[in-house]
Amino acid sequence: MRLTCQRGLSISRLLKNRTIDVKKIILSTKYEHASPTESPKNSKPAESASKIKKYTKKPTPVWYSLNEMYNASYAKPTTSELNSVNRFFNSSKIQYEWSAAHFADVPGEKIKNKLNTDGAGNKKFHGKTYVPFELVNGLPEIAFLGKSNAGKSTLLNSLTTDLKQTELGEYAKASKRAGFTKTLNSFNVGKKLRIVDTPGYGFNSSVEQGDLTMEYVQQRQQLVRCFLLISGEQNIGKLDYQIIEFLSSKGIPFEIVFTKMDKVTNSEKFMLSTQNMKLSNLPGLPGIIFTNSVTSKNCPKRYGIDLLRHLIFQCCGLSRDSIPSHNGNT
Ligand SMILES: Nc1nc2c(ncn2[C@@H]2O[C@H](COP(=O)(O)OP(=O)(O)OP(=O)(O)O)[C@@H](O)[C@H]2O)c(=O)[nH]1
Ligand SMILES: [Mg+2]
Known part of the structure; x- marks a missing residue:
């Protein structure tokens, strides 16, 4: 039976007996192989090799089927829904x-504190607090969390770059050097939502940076969802589990995004190893999306980005008819 449920709801009932038979799915997956000799329907046998290449369908990576597998509890977005979010x-x-x-x-936090408390730190106002709109500008915010070098800044650029382009925009600064992002950095997308890039935890990070991110995820009212990024190349680690535990214990809703899937050389092995991670039994039943932001011969497109865009739309409460605003605040 296919279960469809709303995101963010506590559905512990569903967690029981929710296991995924990866082996069965791998065996039943119909892989699309682009054969160099493949020719389109009605094509003439004498066509040149270069012409045949033009018609060759790009192969879908095997790991892409994980997206459907791990999100079976949620309604699959239709092509038209994906087209709408892509357009946005x-x-x-x-x-x-x-x-x-x-x-x-x-922005907004200092003035909120000042207006809310007197010098001794006691609450000054009870009930409604006045905070200037232009400082808070209540757009929904989502945050990218993850180990240093997980690909947070790159994913932000990938999400905000037209899928037809392989070269990504450079809104957030990305680097091969782990621990490159040192502050929270906010990017406004079409005046409808904000994506906040955060400093990574783990290698080359600092306690202060960790505290900053934790404070932000616990206190920021505008934050509607955290996205925990995990490099597919490294797979989920101890620190990631600690963050999952932290978010779950605080009741902070989150989704999981695997990045750098183009670097996974043995898809079958990766798929079998994710099965042991019990990801489908995590509290809150997060969405789990598998993506690549860099293209290669094996990954000729950026896969999973449209699914992630759709998930972000849902988390921010945006409808498929939402269009970017070019003036004003909303
Ligand atoms: N092959 C591949 N490389 C990627 C992908 N995403 C990111 N990278 C590379 O991984 C490295 C780190 O990327 P960043 O986006 O800077 O990682 P980050 O999580 O922001 O790192 P910190 O700022 O240090 O926390 C860069 O060299 C990126 O080009 C991907 O999908 N595929
Ligand atoms: Mg970064």
Whole structure:
């Protein structure tokens, strides 16, 4: 039976007996192999090799089927829904807005504190608090969390770059050097939502950066969902499990995104190893999306980005008719 449920709801009932038989699915997956001799229907046998190449269908990587497998509890987005969200992201103006090394530096937070408390830190106002709209500008925010070098900044660029392009925009600064992003960095997407890039945890990170991110995810009212990024090349690690535990214990909703799937050389092995991670039994039943932001011979397109865009839309409460705004605040 196919179960369809709303995101973010506690559905512990569903967690029981929710196992995925990866082996069975791998065996039943119909792989699309692009054969060099493959020719289109009605093509003439004498066609040149270069012409045949033009018609050759690009192979879909085997790991892509994981997207359907792990999100079977949710309604699969239709092609038209994916087209709508793609249109939104492709036509949105992306604007870098702010960086913050301390949570108090996040726009709206300092003034909220000042207006809310007297000098001794006691609550000054009870009930409704006045915070200037232009400082808070209540757009929904999503945050990218993950180990340093997991691909957070790159995924932000990938999401905001037209899928027809292989060269990514450079809104967020990415680097081969782990621990490159040191602050929270916010990007406005079409004046409808914000994506906040965070400093990675683990190698080359600092306690202060970790505290900053934790403070942000616990206190920021505008934050509607965290996205935990995990490199497919490295797979899920101890630190990732700690973050999952932390988010779950605080009741902070999150989704999981595997990045760098183009670097996974043995898809079958990867798929079998994800089965042991019990990802489908995680509290809150997060969506699990598998993506690549860099293209290669084995991954000629950026896969999973449209699914992630659709998930972000759902988390931000945006309808498929949402269009980017080019003036004003909304
Ligand atoms: N092959 C491949 N490389 C990727 C992908 N995503 C990111 N990278 C590379 O991984 C490296 C790290 O990417 P970043 O986006 O800077 O990683 P980050 O998580 O922001 O890292 P910190 O800022 O250090 O926390 C860069 O060299 C990227 O080009 C991907 O999907 N495929
Ligand atoms: Mg970064």
